[in-house]
Amino acid sequence: MLSDAERAEIEEELSHYPDKQAGCVEALKVVQRHRGWVSDENLKSVAALLGMTSDELDSVATFYNLILRKPVGRHVIFLCDSISCWVCGCDAMRKSLQSLLGISMGETTPDGRFTLLPIVCLGACDHAPTMMVNDDLHEDLTIEKVDRVLEQYP
Amino acid sequence: MDRPLTRNIKPKAEPLWLAEYEKAGGYESVRKALRTMAPQEVQKLVTESTLRGRGGAGFPTGKKWSFVPMGPDTPRPKYLVVNADEMEPGTFKDRLLLEGDPHQMIESMIVSAYAIQADVGYIFLRMEYGIAAARLRKAIKEARAKGYLGRNLLGSDFSFEIYLHSSAGRYICGEETALLNALEGKRAIPRAKPPFPQVVGLWGKPTIVQNVETLCNVPHIITHGVEWYRRLSRGKDGGTKIYGVSGNVKRPGAWELPMGTSIREILEEHAGGMRDGFAFRGLLPGGASTAMLVEEHLDLPMDFESIAQGGSRMGTGTMIVLDDQTCPVGFAQNLEHFFAQESCGWCTPCWEGLSWTERILQSLEEGQGRMEELDVLTMHTKLLAPGRTFCALAPGAMDPLQSLLKYCRVDFERHIHEKRCPWRDGHNGADGARTWPVSSSMIVPTR
Ligand SMILES: Cc1cc2nc3c(=O)[nH]c(=O)nc-3n(C[C@H](O)[C@H](O)[C@H](O)COP(=O)(O)O)c2cc1C
Ligand code: SF4
Ligand code: FES
Numbered sequence: 018m019l020s021d022a023e024r025a026e027i028e029e030e031l032s033h034y035p036d037k038q039a040g041c042v043e044a045l046k047v048v049q050r051h052r053g054w055v056s057d058e059n060l061k062s063v064a065a066l067l068g069m070t071s072d073e074l075d076s077v078a079t080f081y082n083l084i085l086r087k088p089v090g091r092h093v094i095f096l097c098d099s100i101s102c103w104v105c106g107c108d109a110m111r112k113s114l115q116s117l118l119g120i121s122m123g124e125t126t127p128d129g130r131f132t133l134l135p136i137v138c139l140g141a142c143d144h145a146p147t148m149m150v151n152d153d154l155h156e157d158l159t160i161e162k163v164d165r166v167l168e169q170y171p
Numbered sequence: 172m173d174r175p176l177t178r179n180i181k182p183k184a185e186p187l188w189l190a191e192y193e194k195a196g197g198y199e200s201v202r203k204a205l206r207t208m209a210p211q212e213v214q215k216l217v218t219e220s221t222l223r224g225r226g227g228a229g230f231p232t233g234k235k236w237s238f239v240p241m242g243p244d245t246p247r248p249k250y251l252v253v254n255a256d257e258m259e260p261g262t263f264k265d266r267l268l269l270e271g272d273p274h275q276m277i278e279s280m281i282v283s284a285y286a287i288q289a290d291v292g293y294i295f296l297r298m299e300y301g302i303a304a305a306r307l308r309k310a311i312k313e314a315r316a317k318g319y320l321g322r323n324l325l326g327s328d329f330s331f332e333i334y335l336h337s338s339a340g341r342y343i344c345g346e347e348t349a350l351l352n353a354l355e356g357k358r359a360i361p362r363a364k365p366p367f368p369q370v371v372g373l374w375g376k377p378t379i380v381q382n383v384e385t386l387c388n389v390p391h392i393i394t395h396g397v398e399w400y401r402r403l404s405r406g407k408d409g410g411t412k413i414y415g416v417s418g419n420v421k422r423p424g425a426w427e428l429p430m431g432t433s434i435r436e437i438l439e440e441h442a443g444g445m446r447d448g449f450a451f452r453g454l455l456p457g458g459a460s461t462a463m464l465v466e467e468h469l470d471l472p473m474d475f476e477s478i479a480q481g482g483s484r485m486g487t488g489t490m491i492v493l494d495d496q497t498c499p500v501g502f503a504q505n506l507e508h509f510f511a512q513e514s515c516g517w518c519t520p521c522w523e524g525l526s527w528t529e530r531i532l533q534s535l536e537e538g539q540g541r542m543e544e545l546d547v548l549t550m551h552t553k554l555l556a557p558g559r560t561f562c563a564l565a566p567g568a569m570d571p572l573q574s575l576l577k578y579c580r581v582d583f584e585r586h587i588h589e590k591r592c593p594w595r596d597g598h599n600g601a602d603g604a605r606t607w608p609v610s611s612s613m614i615v616p617t618r
Contacts (some may be wrong), residue, residue, distance in 0.1 A: 038356035072243075
């Protein structure tokens with residue numbers, strides 16, 4: 018079941034388009050903002066609201082890198098692994114993050130605090146290496162800086 | 172004024188909001204166009220300005236607009252879509268414009284929409300650009316309150332509305348026909364052309380898709396004229412260009428410079444040359460999908476024709492530098508990993524070919540490559556050449572690979588002869604090669 022707040026936000030997005038399907042990505046993102054990810058059940062509710070079948074909606078949802086169809090931790094770390102960040106040493110950042118958190122890419126810490134995911138170029142290549150934690154961009158990463166950044170996310 | 176696009180942009184500062192923006196001459200082009208010019212006259216100025224698309228392909232903007240059906244009997248609504256997806260690795264110029272001067276984006280859309288008589292505009296923005304999203308929303312709201320958007324703009328009979336669409340991360344959405352499918356809420360697979368979007372686009376209606384930077388030129392052309400605009404450039408194509416440099420240079424960054432500034436000037440004067448301890452080997456001039464250029468090309472002007480003569484494309488104009496401490500095979504693997512992952516899967520040569528390419532590069536990096544595999548890589552650069560796949564993603568993936576095979580052949584061969592990556596223990600060697608999902612043996616206990 019979608020909450021009233023979710024429904025209201027989805028309706029607002031739908032008002033920007035001549036048909037409901039066009040709002041489907043924004044609708045999924047509303048759910049994700051509220052719940053961290055999009056479960057099968059919530060996907061079904063969104064599909065019903067938009068007059069789509071669940072399969073249709075899932076074929077769109079799974080096309081995108083950032084519609085999360087599996088549960089994630091309280092904070093999601095997206096580490097840029099594209100070319101400029103790679104040249105500037107993102108692999109060292111990956112190793113450092115993996116060792117600090119004790120998890121591999123794609124995993125969530127046992128306490129549910131962090132999920133670690135790769136992401137493509139964040140459009141901040143002049144400040145490589147970069148990562149995003151939730152919605153925040155962190156630039157010019159060093160091993161020391163990565164450590165400090167994580168502390169901001171309890 | 173020699174930096175029209177970035178004149179209002181100050182690093183780390185808030186952008187100009189409506190009152191200040193107007194005081195700085197903002198929305199002048201809208202007033203001028205709506206009050207004194209017919210839509211076709213605006214189109215004519217844009218054609219004469221020699222503005223070419225800044226999204227990668229360099230198509231003349233005025234010419235693109237000329238295909239849009241005009242007149243009372245044309246299908247409505249017509250659409251103007253801003254391509255703000257900016258997911259080409261190594262590209263960070265549109266972000267600067269969107270975050271730095273959101274009202275300029277809105278003004279650009281209004282005056283361009285007037286030229287083609289569009290009714291609705293969408294900004295197709297990548298999800299990660301959250302700051303840009305918030306600033307654009309605020310700018311749209313301010314503009315609407317002031318009568319720059321909505322019904323009968325400034326008392327004219329032209330009406331226009333803008334909506335922001337934030338995507339969810341997939342490189343192919345930046346391809347203009349895939350972008351239309353994405354906006355319609357479908358899987359973002361490219362569409363066959365013809366029909367071209369200018370005639371049959373969003374929901375089957377005439378649609379112009381234009382890059383952020385391209386559109387941001389338009390108000391200045393209208394306000395200050397064609398003569399002035401063409402003089403900004405050092406070459407044949409008018410205006411300025413936002414160039415960028417990333418990699419191991421002293422001052423990575425982006426700068427608005429005259430179109431046709433030489434690569435050397437951008438690299439040495441603006442980016443400060445290579446960082447100490449790093450030597451230059453080559454660069455991709457305009458994002459991940461452009462062929463590498465080397466030392467002998469450094470004096471080429473960065474414009475569409477000169478870079479094409481050097482065997483590459485200017486692309487987005489943001490360069491990625493390859494240095495001597497970085498393994499060229501690993502560099503290629505990183506690029507092909509991206510393209511293989513982002514292939515939309517619609518046509519077999521692309522999704523099948525790109526993942527094969529990536530696997531070969533990975534085995535080379537791990538010291539398990541064979542000589543014949545270099546031929547397989549070369550074969551792919553031909554199999555995935557322009558015209559052989561449904562869209563330009565696959566040929567774009569082959570451009571850097573083909574050039575790396577050409578200019579760094581010995582490095583590829585060394586991987587095979589030595590059965591290892593010669594950079595393995597260095598700054599960027601095989602150890603860093605992409606192996607996600609990582610094997611459990613790599614898990615290190617928490618502190
Ligand atoms: C795979 C792929 C991705 C693209 N991504 C973008 C993009 O993010 N932004 C953009 O402006 N153009 C992108 N383009 C180019 C667009 O298809 C289109 O040519 C451009 O938006 C037209 O605008 P312009 O004429 O103003 O450059 C991409 C093309 C391809 C093939
Ligand atoms: S070339 Fe690749 S990205 Fe383009 S349509 Fe074919 S599979 Fe999709
Ligand atoms: S490559 Fe990492 S931000 Fe562009």
